[in-house]
Amino acid sequence: MRLIIRDDYDKVSAFVADYVIKRIQEFGPGPEKRFVLGLPTGSSPVGVYHLLVKAHQEGKISFAYITTFNMDEYVGIPRDHSESYHTFMWKNLFQHVDIDPQYVHILDGNAQDLETECEEYERRIQAAGGIDLFLGGIGPDGHIAFNEPGSSLASRTRVKTLAYDTILANARFFDRDITKVPSLALTVGVATVMEAREVLVIISGAHKAIALAKCIEEGVNHMWTVSALQQHPKGMIVCDEDSTLELRVKTVRYFKSIEKVHEKIVGKENLELSGAIHKMPHHDFTSQA
Numbered sequence: 001m002r003l004i005i006r007d008d009y010d011k012v013s014a015f016v017a018d019y020v021i022k023r024i025q026e027f028g029p030g031p032e033k034r035f036v037l038g039l040p041t042g043s044s045p046v047g048v049y050h051l052l053v054k055a056h057q058e059g060k061i062s063f064a065y066i067t068t069f070n071m072d073e074y075v076g077i078p079r080d081h082s083e084s085y086h087t088f089m090w091k092n093l094f095q096h097v098d099i100d101p102q103y104v105h106i107l108d109g110n111a112q113d114l115e116t117e118c119e120e121y122e123r124r125i126q127a128a129g130g131i132d133l134f135l136g137g138i139g140p141d142g143h144i145a146f147n148e149p150g151s152s153l154a155s156r157t158r159v160k161t162l163a164y165d166t167i168l169a170n171a172r173f174f175d176r177d178i179t180k181v182p183s184l185a186l187t188v189g190v191a192t193v194m195e196a197r198e199v200l201v202i203i204s205g206a207h208k209a210i211a212l213a214k215c216i217e218e219g220v221n222h223m224w225t226v227s228a229l230q231q232h233p234k235g236m237i238v239c240d241e242d243s244t245l246e247l248r249v250k251t252v253r254y255f256k257s258i259e260k261v262h263e264k265i266v267g268k269e270n271l272e273l274s275g276a277i278h279k280m281p282h283h284d285f286t287s288q289a
Contacts, residue, residue, distance in 0.1 A: 001218060001229055002236040003255040005244060009204045012240050013047030016135070016202055019238075021061050023133055023198070024034070034103070036067045036131045038193070039093075041085045044137030044202040046092055060096040063099035064252070066127050069121075071136065071145040071193075073107040075114065075159065077185035083173045107157070109187040118186060120155040125192070131215035134196035140205055141165065142211035142224035146187035149223045155189030191230050193232065199232050205237040212239060213246035 006012045029035040033092070039045070055061045079086045079181050088172060094102060094104060105124055111117035136144050143149065146160045167181045173182035193199060203212050214224040215237070221227050227234040244252050 001216075001232070003253065004236065004238040004259060005252065006238065006240055008240050008242075009047060012202060012204055012238050016045075016048045016200060016238050017051035017055065019200065020048070020135070021055055021203060022059060024066065025100065028130065028171045030047040030073060031065065033131075034065050034067045034128070036069070036125075036128050038069050038071065038131045038134030038136075038188075038196055040088065040135055040137045040202075042072050042089075042137045043087045044204065045135060048135070048202070049093040052113045053093065062232040063097040066099060067103040068099070068105060069125055069131060069188075070106040071126075072185050072187040073109040075109040076182050077184060079108075079110065086265060109182075109184075109186055114159050114186060118159065121157045121186075121188070121193065131196035133198045133200065134193050136193060136199065136201045136226075138201060138208060139166065139169075140211055142214055143225045144186045144190065144201065144226045145191060146196075147190050149225070151190060151222060151225050151230045153190045153194075153220070153222050153225065156192055157186070157188045160185050160187045160215050170286050176262055190225050194228055196233055198234040198236070199229060200236045200238065201226060201229060203237055203243045205240070205244040206245050208243050209246040214238070217251060 004015060006015055006032065013166060023087075023219050024035050024037075027035045037153070052061065056063065070089060073085045074083070077084055081087060089104075094101075106122070107121055138144055139148075141149055141163075142149070143166075146162065146166075147155060148160070148163045148166060151160075162181075162183055162185055166177055167183060170181045171178045211224060214221070215227045218224075220230050229237065233272065
C-alpha cells in the first residue's frame with residue numbers, strides 16, 4: 001500500500017485529480033473500451049471534482065467514454081433532495097462534464113425492492129467489466145462508503161443501518177435535526193470496493209488522524225473497515241499533514257522517504273502533472289466525509 005502525504009487538502013486534491021487524469025489517459029477509453037470509475041460523495045472528493053471539471057473545460061480530459069458507479073445513497077429521501085447523493089454528484093461533477101447520463105450509476109434509495117436494487121447494482125458493475133479505479137473517502141471512525149464499524153470485510157452492496165454517530169454527524173446537513181437524517185442507506189460493500197483494480201482513498205484533517213493510524217499501523221480490522229486496503233494489491237492513501245498527527249514519526253518519515261526515491265526513479269512530473277498544484281478557492285462542502 002502506498003501512503004502519499006501532501007501539505008494540505010488543496011495539494012491532496014491536486015495529486016488525486018492528476019492521478020485520475022493520468023490513469024484515464026493511459027487507458028485510452030473509446031466506444032468499445034470504457035474506463036470504469038468508482039466515486040464517493042462527501043467533503044473529501046469535492047476538491048478533486050473541482051479540478052476534474054477544470055481539466056475538462058481546458059480540454060485535458062473527456063468523460064464521454066467513462067462509466068461511473070457511486071458508493072452509496074440515502075434511503076427514503078427524494079432523488080432531487082438537496083442532500084441526496086444524486087444531487088451532490090450532478091452539482092459537483094456530472095452537470096459540468098460531457099458524461100453520458102446512461103453510464104452514470106447511483107443506487108436508488110427509493111427503489112420498491114431495496115435488496116433487489118443492491119443485487120442489480122453488483123450485476124451492473126460486473127457487466128461493465130469491473131471497476132478500474134475506485135476513489136473513496138472515510139469517516140472519522142474509519143468507515144469507507146457506509147461500511148461502518150463492525151461491517152463484514154466480505155460485504156457486498158446492501159441496505160445498511162446507519163450508526164447513531166453517523167446520523168448525529170450528518171444532522172448538520174439537515175437543519176441540525178437528527179429526526180430528518182435518514183437512518184438507512186444503500187452502500188457498496190467492502191469487498192465490492194476491494195475488487196476494483198485500483199483503490200485510492202482520500203484522507204484529510206486531524207479529526208481523521210486516528211482512523212489513518214489504525215489503517216496504516218495496525219492490522220486489518222472490521223471495526224476500521226478502511227484497513228481492508230492493506231490487502232489490496234494496488235491500494236493507495238493520499239492524505240494531508242494534519243491527518244498524520246497520530247502516526248509515529250518513524251512511519252511518516254518512512255513513507256516520505258519511499259516517495260522521494262519513487263520521484264527520483266520515475267520523475268516528479270509523472271506524479272504531479274505540471275500546473276496542478278496551486279492554491280484552490282475555498283469550497284462549500286455539502287455532504288459528509
